[in-house]
Amino acid sequence: MTKIFSHxxxxxxxxxxxxxxxxxxxxxKPVNLIGTTDKYKQTNLAIFASxxxxxxxxxxxxxxxxxxxxxxxxxxxxKQTESFTINSVTQRMYxxxxxxxxxxxxxxxEFEATGLDSWYSESGKAPYVADSPVKIGLELEETxxxxxxxxxxxIGRVIEVLVDEKLLTQDGTLNLSKADAVxxxxxxxxxxxxxxxxxxxxxxxx
Amino acid sequence: MTKIFSHxxxxxxxxxxxxxxxxxxxxxKPVNLIGTTDKYKQTNLAIFASxxxxxxxxxxxxxxxxxxxxxxxxxxxxKQTESFTINSVTQRMYxxxxxxxxxxxxxxxEFEATGLDSWYSESGKAPYVADSPVKIGLELEETxxxxxxxxxxxIGRVIEVLVDEKLLTQDGTLNLSKADAVxxxxxxxxxxxxxxxxxxxxxxxx
Numbered sequence: 001m002t003k004i005f006s007h008x009x010x011x012x013x014x015x016x017x018x019x020x021x022x023x024x025x026x027x028x029k030p031v032n033l034i035g036t037t038d039k040y041k042q043t044n045l046a047i048f049a050s051x052x053x054x055x056x057x058x059x060x061x062x063x064x065x066x067x068x069x070x071x072x073x074x075x076x077x078x079k080q081t082e083s084f085t086i087n088s089v090t091q092r093m094y095x096x097x098x099x100x101x102x103x104x105x106x107x108x109x110e111f112e113a114t115g116l117d118s119w120y121s122e123s124g125k126a127p128y129v130a131d132s133p134v135k136i137g138l139e140l141e142e143t144x145x146x147x148x149x150x151x152x153x154x155i156g157r158v159i160e161v162l163v164d165e166k167l168l169t170q171d172g173t174l175n176l177s178k179a180d181a182v183x184x185x186x187x188x189x190x191x192x193x194x195x196x197x198x199x200x201x202x203x204x205x206x
Numbered sequence: 207m208t209k210i211f212s213h214x215x216x217x218x219x220x221x222x223x224x225x226x227x228x229x230x231x232x233x234x235k236p237v238n239l240i241g242t243t244d245k246y247k248q249t250n251l252a253i254f255a256s257x258x259x260x261x262x263x264x265x266x267x268x269x270x271x272x273x274x275x276x277x278x279x280x281x282x283x284x285k286q287t288e289s290f291t292i293n294s295v296t297q298r299m300y301x302x303x304x305x306x307x308x309x310x311x312x313x314x315x316e317f318e319a320t321g322l323d324s325w326y327s328e329s330g331k332a333p334y335v336a337d338s339p340v341k342i343g344l345e346l347e348e349t350x351x352x353x354x355x356x357x358x359x360x361i362g363r364v365i366e367v368l369v370d371e372k373l374l375t376q377d378g379t380l381n382l383s384k385a386d387a388v389x390x391x392x393x394x395x396x397x398x399x400x401x402x403x404x405x406x407x408x409x410x411x412x
Contacts, residue, residue, distance in 0.1 A: 001370075001371045002368050002369065002370060002371065003368070003369050003370075003371045003374060004327070004366070004367075004368050005366065005367040005368075005369070006329070006366060007365045007366060010265055010364060010367065013378070015263070016377065016378070017377060017378035018262050018263060018265070018378065019262045019263075019378070020377050020378030020379040021262075021367075021378035021379070021380070022259065022261075022262040022263075022265045022364065023259050023262060023379075024378070024379050024380035024382065025259070025265075025267060025292070025340065025342055025364070025367065025380075026236045026238070026257045026258055026259050026267060026292075027236030027237065027238060027257070027294055027295075027340070027382060027387050027389070028234065028236050028382050028387055028389050028399055029235075029236055029258070029259070030232045030233030030234050030235055030389075031233065032232065032233060049259070050258045050259060051232045051233070052232055052235070052256045052258050052270065053228065053229050053231070053232050053235070053255070053256060053270070054270060054352060054354070054355065054357060055228075055272075055354070055355040055357060056224050056225045056227075056228040056229060057221070057224060057225075057228075057355075058354065058355060059216055059224070059228045059231075060352075060354055060355055061231060061232060062270075062359075064258065064259070064260060064268075066261075086231070086232075088233055089233075091402070094402070094403075094405075095403075095405065098405045098408055099408050100408070101408040102408040102409050102410045103409075103410060104410050108410075113410070121210070123212070134231065134233070136231055141354050142352065142353055142354050144350045144352065144359065146260060146266075146268075146348065146350065146359075146361065147348055148260070148261070148264065148266055148347050148348050148361055148363070149260065149261040149263075149264060149266055151260060151261060153268075153350065153352075153359055155352065155354055157354070158216060158228065158231070159213045160210070160211065160212060160213060161210075161211040161216065161227075161231065162208050162209070162210050162211075163208065163209050163211070164207075164208060164209075165207045165208065165209045168209060171222065171223060171226050172219070172222070172223035172224065172225070172226030172227035172230070172392070173226040173227070173229075173230050173391055173392035173393070173394070173395050174227070174230035174231075174391060174392065175391075176230065176233060176234050176391040176395075176397070177391075177397060181233050181234055182402065183233070183234050183236075183389055183399060185379055185380060185381075185382040185383075186378070186379035186380065187379070188379070188404055188405045188406070188407070189379050189382075189401065189403075189404045189405075190401075190402040190403050190404075190405065191382070191383060191399040191400060191401055191402055192399065192400050192402050193234055193389060193397040193398065193399050193400070194397060194398050194399070194400065195395065195396075195397055196297070196300070196388065196396045196397055196398050197300075197301075197395075197396050198394050198395045198396075199300075199301065199304045199394045199395075199396065200394070201394070202304055202305050202306070202307040202308040203308050203309075204308045204309060204310050204314075204319070
């Protein structure tokens with residue numbers, strides 16, 4: 001049986017229910033940790049489920065930043081340094097990754113609070129998560145204000161990628177099941193994954 | 207061992223390799239089908255791996271539209287009708303969903319070409335995928351031009367949701383493992399999923 005939620009039904013939902021429900025609608029979302037520092041080298045680490053591909057040439061990735069009416073350390077730091085990292089989350093570390101969502105005061109680094117180790121590359125200004133098999137260094141490229149709800153799309157240009165060699169395949173696609181990458185439904189329901197099939201390039205006559 | 211791709215390495219990558227590689231960086235992405243019609247009721251269906259949550263109140267979802275230098279039927283239709291649907295892709299239908307990426311001429315509907323049945327609700331103008339356990343009806347809310355690569359963020363306001371009842375849980379989070387929802391690595395590598403754990407709300411003292 002199908003349950004229909006009309007526009008009015010959705011408006012009438014309890015806030016907590018609606019948040020979980022609407023956050024589930026896109027399907028299973030990738031889970032990433034965004035690493036930053038402020039100008040005094042105080043580090044910050046935050047979990048995001050809205051990281052998405054913007055383009056391959058130039059290499060661009062984006063994520064959604066919620067309204068900045070309360071202090072968003074990630075955004076403050078990116079504005080100061082124009083630099084951030086995106087780090088994949090695996091089965092081994094999703095509990096720690098989830099814990100970065102707690103509202104720690106600014107002087108507490110989520111790296112220390114959650115026990116995830118930071119790591120710096122030679123070129124990068126922002127901290128990576130040492131254990132992440134896919135580490136991406138980015139420079140702030142563009143920010144777009146979303147009028148509808150006062151959020152922002154933050155776009156970074158990929159300037160460095162560090163990948164566990166065993167994930168590399170011949171055509172460039174990363175083997176993310178070997179990475180034990182997790183996904184999330186809604187805000188808190190974590191999933192593991194299993195490779196099904198690589199499909200051929202789609203053509204009308206096939 | 208970790209392989210490092212510097213800015214120069216990434217620029218020097220073969221186009222095909224870079225496309226697969228950069229598309230893999232966000233992690234496992236949700237797979238959705240976007241359904242539209244033009245003003246003459248000619249239907250279109252297209253696969254997207256960039257659908258993401260924008261906000262819960264008002265309920266908003268977004269996706270990235272590639273440059274419109276070639277004809278993008280989905281975008282043309284959304285401009286004409288200001289209406290579209292987002293439909294979840296399951297293990298049973300991911301092959302057909304992938305096939306919607308083939309460049310069919312405008313007069314061919316991907317519903318017919320791939321054998322996915324369309325279905326209309328009483329209120330909706332755009333076609334749903336009958337078999338999708340999560341069907342979302344949206345109205346065009348906002349479009350943002352991304353200068354960095356001439357793509358667009360298309361934002362829709364959720365006006366209707368049709369969900370298979372067995373996916374509903376008490377707090378609003380959808381049970382997407384029961385839905386057999388798939389994810390994709392890069393452009394073509396499909397994955398199934400398995401529920402791991404629902405985490406509690408993160409607080410600093412836990």
